[in-house]
Amino acid sequence: xxxxxxxxxxxxxxxxxxxxxxxxxxxxxxxxxxxxxxxxxxxxxxxxxxxxxxxxxxxxxxxxxxxxxxxxxxxxxxxxxxxxxxxxxxxxxxxxxxxxxxxxxxxxxxxxxxxxxxxxxxxxxxxxxxxxxxxxxxxxxxxxxxxxxxxxxxxxxxxxxxxxxxxxxxxxxxxxxxxxxxxxxxxxxxxxxxxxxxxxxxxxxxxxxxxxxxxxxxxxxxxxxxxxxxxxxxxxxxxxxxxxxxxxxxxxxxxxxxxxxxxxxxxxxxxxxxxxxxxxxxxxxxxxxxxxxxxxxxxxxxxxxxxxxxxxxxxxxxxxxxxxxxxxxxxxxxxxxxxxxxxxxxxxxxxxxxxxxxxxxxxxxxxxxxxxxxxxxxxxxxxxxxxxxxxxxxxxxxxxxxxxxxxxxxxxxxxxxxxxxxxxxxxxxxxxxxxxxxxxxxxxxxxxxxxxxxxxxxxxxxxxxxxxxxxxxxxxxxxxxxxxxxxxxxxxxxxxxxxxxxxxxxxxxxxxxxxxxxxxxxxxxxxxxxxxxxxxxxxxxxxxxxxxxxxxxxxxxxxxxxxxxxxxxxxxxxxxxxxxxxxxxxxxxxxxxxxxxxxxxxxxxxxxxx
Amino acid sequence: xxxxxxxxxxxxxxxxxxxxxxxxxxxxxxxxxxxxxxxxxxxxxxxxxxxxxxxxxxxxxxxxxxxxxxxxxxxxxxxxxxxxxxxxxxxxxxxxxxxxxxxxxxxxxxxxxxxxxxxxxxxxxxxxx
Ligand SMILES: Cc1cc2nc3c(=O)[nH]c(=O)nc-3n(C[C@H](O)[C@H](O)[C@H](O)COP(=O)(O)O)c2cc1C
Ligand code: FES
Numbered sequence: 001x002x003x004x005x006x007x008x009x010x011x012x013x014x015x016x017x018x019x020x021x022x023x024x025x026x027x028x029x030x031x032x033x034x035x036x037x038x039x040x041x042x043x044x045x046x047x048x049x050x051x052x053x054x055x056x057x058x059x060x061x062x063x064x065x066x067x068x069x070x071x072x073x074x075x076x077x078x079x080x081x082x083x084x085x086x087x088x089x090x091x092x093x094x095x096x097x098x099x100x101x102x103x104x105x106x107x108x109x110x111x112x113x114x115x116x117x118x119x120x121x122x123x124x125x126x127x128x129x130x131x132x133x134x135x136x137x138x139x140x141x142x143x144x145x146x147x148x149x150x151x152x153x154x155x156x157x158x159x160x161x162x163x164x165x166x167x168x169x170x171x172x173x174x175x176x177x178x179x180x181x182x183x184x185x186x187x188x189x190x191x192x193x194x195x196x197x198x199x200x201x202x203x204x205x206x207x208x209x210x211x212x213x214x215x216x217x218x219x220x221x222x223x224x225x226x227x228x229x230x231x232x233x234x235x236x237x238x239x240x241x242x243x244x245x246x247x248x249x250x251x252x253x254x255x256x257x258x259x260x261x262x263x264x265x266x267x268x269x270x271x272x273x274x275x276x277x278x279x280x281x282x283x284x285x286x287x288x289x290x291x292x293x294x295x296x297x298x299x300x301x302x303x304x305x306x307x308x309x310x311x312x313x314x315x316x317x318x319x320x321x322x323x324x325x326x327x328x329x330x331x332x333x334x335x336x337x338x339x340x341x342x343x344x345x346x347x348x349x350x351x352x353x354x355x356x357x358x359x360x361x362x363x364x365x366x367x368x369x370x371x372x373x374x375x376x377x378x379x380x381x382x383x384x385x386x387x388x389x390x391x392x393x394x395x396x397x398x399x400x401x402x403x404x405x406x407x408x409x410x411x412x413x414x415x416x417x418x419x420x421x422x423x424x425x426x427x428x429x430x431x432x433x434x435x436x437x438x439x440x441x442x443x444x445x446x447x448x449x450x451x452x453x454x455x456x457x458x459x460x461x462x463x464x465x466x467x468x469x470x471x472x473x474x475x476x477x478x479x480x481x482x483x484x485x486x487x488x489x490x491x492x493x494x495x496x497x498x499x500x501x502x503x504x505x506x507x508x509x510x511x512x513x514x515x516x517x518x519x520x521x522x523x524x525x526x527x528x529x530x531x532x533x534x535x536x537x538x539x540x541x542x543x544x545x546x547x548x549x550x551x552x553x554x555x556x557x558x559x560x561x562x563x564x565x566x567x568x569x570x571x572x573x574x575x576x577x578x579x580x581x582x583x584x585x586x587x588x589x590x591x592x593x594x595x596x597x598x599x600x601x602x603x604x605x606x607x608x609x610x
Numbered sequence: 611x612x613x614x615x616x617x618x619x620x621x622x623x624x625x626x627x628x629x630x631x632x633x634x635x636x637x638x639x640x641x642x643x644x645x646x647x648x649x650x651x652x653x654x655x656x657x658x659x660x661x662x663x664x665x666x667x668x669x670x671x672x673x674x675x676x677x678x679x680x681x682x683x684x685x686x687x688x689x690x691x692x693x694x695x696x697x698x699x700x701x702x703x704x705x706x707x708x709x710x711x712x713x714x715x716x717x718x719x720x721x722x723x724x725x726x727x728x729x730x731x732x733x734x735x736x737x738x739x
Binding site for chain 1: 612613614615616619620622623626627628629630632633634635638643644646647648651656659660663666667671675676677678679680
């Protein structure tokens with residue numbers, strides 16, 4: 001057996017984050033600079049540089065974690081490297097100025113596990129994040145990679161594997177939360193026409209705006225997904241699998257391709273896996289990035305080379321999937337959970353989470369939040385813990401208003417429910433859903449009508465057009481929402497929205513249409529008064545809907561503070577401001593097109609928005 | 611790369627496992643801290659560190675932490691290192707060279723008995739990792 005390149009003792013391991021976020025912040029340049037400087041000091045036999053997947057704290061990238069010691073450096077640049085290498089890696093003196101300083105604090109938090117962002121996280125699907133080089137299969141193996149596979153292939157019958165997954169309580173992480181063990185059982189029981197094949201599919205389409213959970217898993221630990229799929233294949237009796245991943249994720253596609261090749265070379269994939277006689281292989285299918293292709297029947301059509309459009313279910317893919325054969329389709333994160341469950345046992349997994357929702361969930365935390373990033377938390381954790389403790393609250397001292405979970409198919413949960421525990425049932429009862437893990441935080445400056453309009457315009461855009469309720473219905477709803485945000489709403493509009501929403505929910509062909517009205521329905525449920533104010537008073541309380549704003553200049557502030565600086569007049573494209581330099585200025589309402597530029601450019605806060 | 615069998619997979623795991631131990635924040639039975647100030651480096655601290663790393667490699671040690679820290683304030687007696695074993699007071703060693711360092715690793719770190727000939731004193735202040 002060939003010698004393993006990494007089997008060497010180093011006194012320091014420099015874990016450079018090479019997730020998409022840090023890579024776009026020049027992580028690879030940082031890595032090269034570190035290597036060069038380390039060689040300059042002849043430290044290359046003592047200190048190793050290891051590229052890893054996303055650490056989650058992308059906000060602070062590029063990130064470097066020094067092991068042992070777990071010292072967390074952030075926002076490093078190439079010019080910091082000589083000082084850092086000499087001080088810390090040669091002389092052993094950690095450099096405080098490159099460490100993480102919590103907002104408003106003067107002392108850094110040197111150690112990763114003490115940083116609030118990381119403290120409450122529990123890593124299961126992301127168990128190897130920051131710890132291995134995803135392009136070295138030996139490192140995955142060192143962290144128990146493919147151990148569960150060996151167990152599943154030699155010690156467990158397909159039924160035993162399925163019952164272990166069923167007992168763990170694992171539910172699909174792709175949206176609907178269907179029990180994974182049950183799905184596997186259905187595919188195992190299904191009879192393939194003419195005794196033909198069965199398939200497993202990994203859904204890595206991930207189309208929710210702002211979501212990057214699945215991308216990060218594929219980038220950080222592709223072997224976890226591959227191993228999960230081989231175990232699933234053994235359980236249901238499949239001989240081939242596909243990973244459907246969007247082409248916009250080049251790093252993920254590339255790392256997955258490298259991982260597949262290494263797994264084949266090591267005999268962990270392909271013919272006669274681990275000498276057990278089991279054959280199974282996986283191919284990558286790159287998707288063109290349509291939201292609807294994440295829907296399972298559309299995804300299957302796309303893999304088959306047909307137009308990525310959904311079809312009515314039943315039959316479900318478990319009966320008739322790829323090329324009409326029984327097909328088990330699971331989300332990236334679902335697959336990544338499988339090996340740990342087999343390795344550590346269903347009881348261990350079921351010990352995490354709530355009565356109905358077991359294990360952990362990965363969320364991408366974005367929007368008006370201090371710590372944007374990727375977090376993995378135990379089910380049952382409250383929204384407050386995620387937003388305040390992990391997310392570090394709302395920037396600029398603003399008040400929290402709502403959080404959108406479940407992406408465009410989900411809903412907005414208001415601040416009154418911030419102590420809601422995260423599980424499938426609680427989120428559904430609040431009118432939202434778990435979805436695949438998008439979490440968009442909104443502050444007091446957010447207009448909820450505008451938010452609903454944004455998500456609806458997304459789904460309207462992504463609607464494949466095959467069924468009328470979704471194609472025409474979402475268009476009609478979007479027209480109404482647009483009208484309301486422009487101050488042209490009529491009192492019946494709210495009832496109209498509700499009628500359209502329930503018609504679409506009842507009649508749309510696939511989940512895209514059935515869930516598209518959710519953002520409108522939840523904002524109507526929790527923020528109805530905002531809709532009413534828009535329609536009745538022609539006002540947007542958050543001043544987001546510009547057509548409803550009235551811009552006016554306070555003459556006192558303009559003169560006393562700004563000395564009539566004239567900047568607003570010079571920037572106004574519609575010549576809607578009167579006054580000349582040294583005088584108090586005023587907005588000519590009949591000419592104003594409400595673009596808001598005057599308010600943006602005034603350095604003295606003299607432009608009032610009403 | 612020939613294909614792995616079940617046994618070979620387990621062997622590979624055990625073999626590569628130890629290289630990853632320093633990343634995982636587990637417990638170490640001992641910590642050896644080589645003082646790497648400018649004075650220490652001039653007196654040969656780098657050679658001491660290299661010898662320790664080679665020795666750790668040769669013996670496949672996975673629970674001994676090798677670190678460096680700044681000048682210990684006793685520049686005339688460099689190279690120096692501090693050895694901390696679990697539950698015992700730290701011991702400072704002075705005027706080291708690679709051979710002495712290897713001896714200390716064997717007798718003190720692995721064998722549990724302090725090498726009095728090279729020791730400055732027992733019970734000096736602890737070091738941070
Ligand atoms: C419009 C639409 C988009 C979807 N997008 C995704 C997606 O990006 N990733 C995903 O795993 N599931 C997505 N789903 C859910 C899939 O149809 C399917 O339920 C899921 O992949 C099953 O895997 P799971 O049981 O592991 O969750 C989407 C569903 C709909 C209706
Ligand atoms: S990409 Fe580096 S922390 Fe996310």
